[in-house]
Amino acid sequence: MTVIDIPGSKSVTARALFLAAAAEGTTTLLRPLRSDDTEGFAEGLKALGYAVRQEPDAWHIEGSPAGPPATDADVQCRDGATTARFLPTLAAAGHGTFRFDASAQMRRRPLGPLTTALRALGADLTHGEREGHHPLTVTGHGIKGGAIRLDAGQSSQYLTALLLLGPLTTEGLTLTVTDLVSEPYVEITLAMMRAFGAEITRGEAPEGRTYTVAPTGYRATTYAVEPDASTASYFFAAAALMPGGAVTVPGLGTGALQGDLAFTDVLRRMGADVTTTATGTTVRNTGTLRGLTVNMRDISDTMPTLAALAPFAEGPVRIEDVANTRVKECDRLDACAENLRRLGVDVATGPDWIEIRPGAPAAPGSPAGPAGPAEIATHGDHRIVMSFAVTALRTPGIRFDDPGCVRKTFPDFHTVFEAFARGL
Incomplete structure (x- = not known):
């Protein structure tokens, strides 16, 4: 019988990095995945002004609940879809001007449903070239919150990014989802948000499933990343x-x-x-x-x-x-x-x-x-x-x-x- 140790989950590591950056205090991630995508996410956090200390089997992130510590930054998202979708959402909760770009491969991948939703929440956001794609500039003024509709039939990451944003709003967030793909990834998001102190309720409405996120913020913790x-x-x-x-x-x-x-x-x-x-x-x-x-x-x-x-x-x-x-x-x-x-x-x-x-x-x-x-x-x-x-x-x-x-x-x-x- 062969026993194989699989590296940490990319999906869990990316979410944990967002949550750690948004939390009050210093979070330690145990056994995070070390790969181009997750290193790119960590480098993006550093560009936004977050203190990230990386050891071989543990990463330590000093959180900033008010949004990125920097007020002006250029972030290269590389090939990472989670980096390219989660970090602009995090930036929208802060105060400053943040420019995002990505690899040619990632530039081809769609971003539109997420950026449309962020605009509906009051975010000041412009696409540098093709609408709905990177490059992207976010001018952060904080997010008040409110109620929006979202089609996540193309990617569950749009919903995850907005759910992660919810506790950082001043009044909370209600999301009505009209279509959803890869639902188990959303379940990962909800479980991890709760581990960092968030409060989310889920319901059903005639037009789709609803998620209501309270404006609780996040609390730092020690979090072990499971294998991918x-x-x-x-x-x-x-x-x-x-x-x-x-x-x-x-x-x-x-x-x-x-x-x-x-x-x-x-x-x-x-x-x-x-x-x-x-x-x-x-x-x-x-x-x-x-x-x-x-x-x-x-x-x-x-x-x-x-x-x-x-x-x-x-x-x-x-x-x-x-x-x-x-x-x-x-x-x-x-x-x-x-x-x-x-x-x-x-x-x-x-x-x-x-x-x-x-x-x-x-x-x-x-x-x-x-x-x-x-x-x-x-x-x-x-x-x-x-x-x-x-x-x-x-x-x-x-x-x-x-x-x-x-x-x-x-x-x-x-x-x-x-x-x-x-x-x-």
């Missing part, structure tokens, strides 16, 4: 795929915050043996991988993992309700289909679905395979690389055009996954 469930999916999938494979991930047990742990339920439906206890989750190969039809709206970050595993199933694998994966680091639906077809796999796609028919990918040099080494087009997307590393376990000769893009969430992925694979 999305990252764990690659190791779980590998164990389910390889004969005799088995892996245990400690720290992702029955009390885990992250909805992406539900990927193991998909593996269970396909025939893998899955055991979840209070302390961790174990996945074992049983010699069977069945096809299935599955709605992955709430766990769409693991869609590429399943797509990369799917050719080895005994029947078709159809993944539905994942339109939002088209506006991630790349169009993940098309990227998965393109790469599987390069390997000779029969794939069909629609606006919000992908179907992969059975038939193990053809090895390069074989009659059905590519003439030379099969190069996976990563589109600079860390999840495409890590997902197709699973495919490569049973398809020798695969290589990646940009293997280093895993630095976004797991800089040591290739070393760790290779060592893990040798033990399967």
